[in-house]
Amino acid sequence: MILLTAFLLMMITGHSTSEYVHSLRCTYESKKNVSDTRIWCKRDAQNKSCCTGFAFRPGVSTLEGGKINVKDDGKSFVVSMSTLTQGEGVYWCGLLDKDKKSIVKLSEGNFYPPLNFFWSILRWIIFILLVLMFISNYIYVNRKYGNEENTNEDIMMRAKE
Structure with a gap:
């Protein structure tokens, strides 16, 4: 990937x-x-x-x-x-x-003529979708696993006390 x-x-x-x-x-x-x-x-x-x-x-x-x-x-x-x-x-x-x-x-x-015009537009659409995919993936991972890491750290700290 x-x-x-x-x-x-x-x-x-x-x-x-x-x-x-x-x-x-x-x-x-x-x-x-x-x-x-x-x-x-x-x-x-x-x-x-x-x-x-x-x-x-x-x-x-x-x-x-x-x-x-x-x-x-x-x-x-x-x-x-x-x-x-x-x-x-x-x-x-x-x-x-x-x-x-x-x-x-x-x-x-x-x-027959190639599809250069089609590709010139499609590549920018793919680029924008790729950026949006990375941003949404980053947000999703931080929300799901970011909170679990804090919870586990809190549990470990309380256990040591």
């Missing part, structure tokens, strides 16, 4: 920021597609065959002014973002096939 309380106090009272990073791994055939243009986009809600996003060359590490990060290991590229620049929905990644002049979809994922 004490360990949990200490952890909660450190987490609640200390400066903390919560950042949820959305990531999507896009695996490709390393030798064949190593120089192909990469695609990152959000699927249109009404027209599921259409999407809006970016086309970028291998070696690019950031998009949209640093809001989107790309890491490529030669077998796959991972697109990560902490801010959903185009809002929540289905995002996908792929490669531009130069021969067929089409886009090959590699992976897709549902991205």
Whole structure:
């Protein structure tokens, strides 16, 4: 209980920021597609065959002014973002096939905003409840056991007399 309380106090009272990073791994055939243009986009809600996003060359590490990060290991590229620049929905990644002049979809994922606002309010409510719990526990223990200790001391003093 004490360990949990200490952890909660450190987490609640200390400066903390919560950042949820959305990531999507896009695996490709390393030798064949190593120089192909990469695609990152959000699927249109009404027209599921259409999407809006970016086309970028291998070696690019950031998009949209640093809001989107790309890491490529030669077998796959991972697109990560902490801010959903185009809002929540289905995002996908792929490669531009130069021969067929089409886009090959590699992976897709549902991205939704995190509950940062909810946590920012909830942590203060928990902090206030924790303080109230300590105060009420202190009062309860002093009333229950504080009076018994005095009574026992009085009995011991009278017995010695």
